[in-house]
Amino acid sequence: MSRRIITPSSSPPAPPTPSTFSPHHPSRRRPRNNPVLPTPSELLALSIYPILLVFGALFAVLNPTVRNAPYDFASQAHDQSSALSPSYFARKNNLFNVLFVKRGWGWISLAFVVFIFTHPAVATTKQRARAGIRWGMVTLWWVFVTQWFFGPAIIDRGFRWTGGKCEEKISLVNAAMDGMATPHGGRVVGQEVRVKDVFSAAACKAAGGKWSGGHDISGHVFLLVLGSVFLLQEVGWVVSRWAKWHEREERTVVMPDGAVKGATVEVDKREEEYREERRTTVGEALGRGGQFAGAVVVVSGWMLLMTAIYFHTWFEKLTGLLVAMAGLYVTYILPRWVPALRGIVGLPGI
Structure with a gap:
C-alpha cells in the first residue's frame, strides 16, 4: 500500500477576502500628516x-x-455719520x-x-x-x-x-507738550517731546492727533x-x-527619539476607557x-x-x-x- 505525500504549495497566498479585509489594514493606511x-x-x-x-x-x-x-x-474707515455711512456695520458704534x-x-x-x-x-x-x-x-x-x-x-x-506718525491738530498738541494748558485742564511736561514722537495710537488719540502715514x-x-x-x-x-x-485623520508628533507617530500614542489609557461612551x-x-x-x-x-x-x-x-x-x-x-x-x-x- 503506497502512501500519498502532500507537499506545501508554492503558489502565492490568496488576497484578503471582503470578510477579512479591514479599513485599517496596513496596505490601506493613509500616509501620515x-x-x-x-x-x-x-x-x-x-x-x-x-x-x-x-x-x-x-x-x-x-x-x-x-x-x-x-x-x-487716516482712520481706515468710512464716514461714521448715519447719513453717509454705507452700512450700519461700517459704523464703529454698531x-x-x-x-x-x-x-x-x-x-x-x-x-x-x-x-x-x-x-x-x-x-x-x-x-x-x-x-x-x-x-x-x-x-x-x-x-x-x-x-x-x-x-x-x-x-x-x-x-x-514704516514711517507713520501722529498728525492733525499739531499746533494744539505741540503747545500741550510744551507745558501749556490742555483742553482738559491739565498740563504735559517735557518740551522736547513733540506730536510726531508719540509712540502709540492711544497716546496720539489722547493728545488730539491721528495716526498717519505708516502701515497699520x-x-x-x-x-x-x-x-x-x-x-x-x-x-x-x-x-x-x-x-x-x-x-482617519490624526495629528502626528515627533517623539524624543526622532520617530514620527500619531498623537494618540501619548493619550492616557485611563482616558480611553472613558471615551467608550x-x-x-x-x-x-x-x-x-x-x-x-x-x-x-x-x-x-x-x-x-x-x-x-x-x-x-x-x-x-x-x-x-x-x-x-x-x-x-x-x-x-x-x-x-x-x-x-x-x-x-x-x-x-x-
Missing part, C-alpha cells in the same frame, strides 16, 4: 479666513454703495463692534473657560492645566501685538517703523482670527476625538460649553467679514491675518515637532 504642517481638516478650516477677506475686499470694490461712500484713509469686538478677548476667554470646565472630555487637572498654558501663550501674543511689547505694542511699533496692521482682523482659531483648536480636537468623528449628535458632542464657543466663533466670522468689507486696506488686513497665524503656529503646530515644548503645553484633546 507632516508634523510641521496643519492637517487637511485644519487647512480647510483656516482657508475660510483668507476667503472671507478676499470676498470682503471684492465686495467693497464691486458694490457701488460701498465703493462710492466717503472713506478716510452694537456688535462695541459689545463684542471691543471686548473680544474677554468673550474668547469666557467661552474657553466655560468649555474646559463643563465638557466631560476635559476632565483631568493635567488637561485643564495644559489648556490654561495654551490660553496664556495666545493671550500673551494678543498683549504683545495690541497692548504692550516692552513699551509700545507691536502694531504701534510697526506703524512707526489691522487689529480687528488679528483679534478675530486669533480668538476664533484658538477656540476651534481647543474645542474642535477635543470634541472630534471624543466623538470619534475623525478617526460616545455622543452621536453635534449638540451632544459639543455640550453647552462647546455650543457657546461655537456661537462666539460664528460672531467672530461675521465681524471679520464686516471688517473685510468696510475697514482697512487689503494689505493691512493681510498682515493682521499673518500676525495672528504666527502666534497660532507656535502654540498649536510647533509643539508637534518639538517634544520638549509639547511636554509643557500638550495638545488639545490629548
Whole structure:
C-alpha cells in the first residue's frame, strides 16, 4: 500500500477576502500628516479666513454703495455719520463692534473657560492645566501685538517703523507738550517731546492727533482670527476625538527619539476607557460649553467679514491675518515637532 505525500504549495497566498479585509489594514493606511504642517481638516478650516477677506475686499470694490461712500484713509474707515455711512456695520458704534469686538478677548476667554470646565472630555487637572498654558501663550501674543511689547505694542511699533506718525491738530498738541494748558485742564511736561514722537495710537488719540502715514496692521482682523482659531483648536480636537468623528485623520508628533507617530500614542489609557461612551449628535458632542464657543466663533466670522468689507486696506488686513497665524503656529503646530515644548503645553484633546 503506497502512501500519498502532500507537499506545501508554492503558489502565492490568496488576497484578503471582503470578510477579512479591514479599513485599517496596513496596505490601506493613509500616509501620515507632516508634523510641521496643519492637517487637511485644519487647512480647510483656516482657508475660510483668507476667503472671507478676499470676498470682503471684492465686495467693497464691486458694490457701488460701498465703493462710492466717503472713506478716510487716516482712520481706515468710512464716514461714521448715519447719513453717509454705507452700512450700519461700517459704523464703529454698531452694537456688535462695541459689545463684542471691543471686548473680544474677554468673550474668547469666557467661552474657553466655560468649555474646559463643563465638557466631560476635559476632565483631568493635567488637561485643564495644559489648556490654561495654551490660553496664556495666545493671550500673551494678543498683549504683545495690541497692548504692550516692552513699551509700545507691536502694531504701534510697526506703524512707526514704516514711517507713520501722529498728525492733525499739531499746533494744539505741540503747545500741550510744551507745558501749556490742555483742553482738559491739565498740563504735559517735557518740551522736547513733540506730536510726531508719540509712540502709540492711544497716546496720539489722547493728545488730539491721528495716526498717519505708516502701515497699520489691522487689529480687528488679528483679534478675530486669533480668538476664533484658538477656540476651534481647543474645542474642535477635543470634541472630534471624543466623538470619534475623525478617526482617519490624526495629528502626528515627533517623539524624543526622532520617530514620527500619531498623537494618540501619548493619550492616557485611563482616558480611553472613558471615551467608550460616545455622543452621536453635534449638540451632544459639543455640550453647552462647546455650543457657546461655537456661537462666539460664528460672531467672530461675521465681524471679520464686516471688517473685510468696510475697514482697512487689503494689505493691512493681510498682515493682521499673518500676525495672528504666527502666534497660532507656535502654540498649536510647533509643539508637534518639538517634544520638549509639547511636554509643557500638550495638545488639545490629548
